[in-house]
Amino acid sequence: MSLDNLPDGLLLEILLHLPLQSVFQCKCLSNRWCSLISTPYFTHRYVSHLHTNLQPFTLLFECKDDQSITRVLATNSDEPELKSLAAYVHRQSEHLWLEASCNDLLLWRSKDDGESSPMSVYYVINPITRQCMALPPITLPYHRSWIQAGQFRVYIVSSNTREWSESKVLCQEGFELTHFALCAVPYKSLLFWCSNSGRLLGIDPYNTRCCRSFEQPIGWELDKETDCFGVCRGYLRICQISMFYTRFSSILRIWELKDYDNEGGGKWYLEHEVSVNQLVSKKSPWLNEHVQQKYPLPLVLAFHPNDGDILYLAIELKVLLCNLRSKTVEVFCDIPHDPDTWNDKCNIINFVLPSWPTPIPFAPLQNGA
Amino acid sequence: MKFCTVKQYFDDENNNNVTNGIATTVIPLPNKHLKIKANNKEMEQYEQELLRNVMPQELTKLILAANYLNFKEALDFFCRTVANAIQNKSVDYVRKFFGLESDFEPGEEEKLCKEFAWSFEGVDED
Numbered sequence: 351m352s353l354d355n356l357p358d359g360l361l362l363e364i365l366l367h368l369p370l371q372s373v374f375q376c377k378c379l380s381n382r383w384c385s386l387i388s389t390p391y392f393t394h395r396y397v398s399h400l401h402t403n404l405q406p407f408t409l410l411f412e413c414k415d416d417q418s419i420t421r422v423l424a425t426n427s428d429e430p431e432l433k434s435l436a437a438y439v440h441r442q443s444e445h446l447w448l449e450a451s452c453n454d455l456l457l458w459r460s461k462d463d464g465e466s467s468p469m470s471v472y473y474v475i476n477p478i479t480r481q482c483m484a485l486p487p488i489t490l491p492y493h494r495s496w497i498q499a500g501q502f503r504v505y506i507v508s509s510n511t512r513e514w515s516e517s518k519v520l521c522q523e524g525f526e527l528t529h530f531a532l533c534a535v536p537y538k539s540l541l542f543w544c545s546n547s548g549r550l551l552g553i554d555p556y557n558t559r560c561c562r563s564f565e566q567p568i569g570w571e572l573d574k575e576t577d578c579f580g581v582c583r584g585y586l587r588i589c590q591i592s593m594f595y596t597r598f599s600s601i602l603r604i605w606e607l608k609d610y611d612n613e614g615g616g617k618w619y620l621e622h623e624v625s626v627n628q629l630v631s632k633k634s635p636w637l638n639e640h641v642q643q644k645y646p647l648p649l650v651l652a653f654h655p656n657d658g659d660i661l662y663l664a665i666e667l668k669v670l671l672c673n674l675r676s677k678t679v680e681v682f683c684d685i686p687h688d689p690d691t692w693n694d695k696c697n698i699i700n701f702v703l704p705s706w707p708t709p710i711p712f713a714p715l716q717n718g719a
Numbered sequence: 720m721k722f723c724t725v726k727q728y729f730d731d732e733n734n735n736n737v738t739n740g741i742a743t744t745v746i747p748l749p750n751k752h753l754k755i756k757a758n759n760k761e762m763e764q765y766e767q768e769l770l771r772n773v774m775p776q777e778l779t780k781l782i783l784a785a786n787y788l789n790f791k792e793a794l795d796f797f798c799r800t801v802a803n804a805i806q807n808k809s810v811d812y813v814r815k816f817f818g819l820e821s822d823f824e825p826g827e828e829e830k831l832c833k834e835f836a837w838s839f840e841g842v843d844e845d
Contacts, residue, residue, distance in 0.1 A: 352818025
């Protein structure tokens with residue numbers, strides 16, 4: 351009696367113990383296995399069986415390589431599932447600009463447009479499964495970071511219609527977008543943008559007349575801009591590094607938006623307040639000296655999607671992992687080339703691998719992937 | 720309480736689901752499980768031993784027995800053993816291990832392997 355004689359339910363029990371890649375390989379065994387693995391029930395069981403919430407994640411950022419071509423690099427390619435990701439995005443960034451991400455889907459724009467034609471071509475790619483979908487070409491006006499009082503235009507394409515639609519969004523006052531956040535942060539079915547003054551505006555992509563806004567946190571320095579905005583452990587977070595010139599120290603503050611779901615709710619709570627030059631490095635004397643004596647102004651790159659104590663910073667040519675609870679900082683990885691867009695707060699994109707790869711409907715494989 | 724099903728089995732002599740040989744492997748498991756629950760290394764060694772001495776066909780019977788007896792820990796253990804045995808192995812190896820034949824139309828298998836090429840990066844050749 352061979353293992354194949356086991357009923358579907360027991361075969362499923364075996365598959366639950368396999369890593370994701372092996373599960374997908376098993377689709378190639380026989381029709382029966384392929385059907386078994388392709389059901390939503392299987393995906394649901396598989397995802398529920400995973401005991402961890404800790405999804406592997408990496409930061410992707412752009413910098414110019416030694417041929418002055420802007421390429422995308424990944425910070426964390428030691429995770430086994432993310433190993434091929436770094437090489438893949440590096441290859442893609444030869445012809446495409448990386449614009450945004452949502453979990454494991456990346457939005458790219460073709461580098462070929464600009465001078466020759468006013469049309470932009472966007473692609474949605476899952477870099478793990480290599481599925482790729484081209485969006486219809488669209489002519490977009492030049493990115494305006496200052497939103498006129500009253501309204502701004504939003505262009506949305508939906509995976510249902512696969513067509514672009516344009517909507518006007520009404521908002522109360524002038525809203526200057528942070529220069530790093532031209533793409534929105536998806537949160538609880540809304541798309542959120544953050545202004546330089548720490549205010550948030552969220553829009554429902556299915557009904558752009560519906561929006562929520564939040565004022566800046568108490569304690570926000572009005573003459574200093576937003577350093578980082580994102581989602582961590584299911585909450586919106588905002589970060590600002592303030593500078594007290596008289597005391598020669600910069601203070602990093604992170605606020606988290608709580609009570610979002612309450613009626614009229616949504617209040618910022620100060621989660622972390624750390625003086626940058628109190629951070630200690632246990633492994634790197636160079637870093638210790640730099641942080642404590644040279645009053646650096648680190649660039650805030652991103653929040654960790656799952657760990658509320660971790661913040662990614664950049665100083666000089668290094669990405670640092672900072673633990674705000676233990677007040678320690680360590681070098682996370684090096685940046686090989688000088689990203690000359692660094693000073694303009696270059697594009698930092700989060701990539702989070704969910705328990706099951708996000709499928710792109712009707713998307714074929716990318717050629718030469 | 721794990722063995723109410725076993726009692727039922729012994730009472731019901733027409734039952735073909737569990738042979739005596741299997742009963743001797745599965746039934747001592749809870750004791751062993753309790754003894755080495757805290758010690759993962761020993762469990763791993765026991766798992767290796769099991770894989771070495773037990774053919775895939777035997778594993779089938781063990782899984783069916785554990786399922787029939789409603790013995791969750793044993794079922795998990797055997798399933799995990801099978802999963803570890805086929806992880807990162809080639810499609811042919813897994814087919815042999817499971818004793819299954821490909822029932823794809825010509826060209827269909829190739830199409831699937833191409834679609835899921837990303838999952839094959841880094842596979843043992845056996």
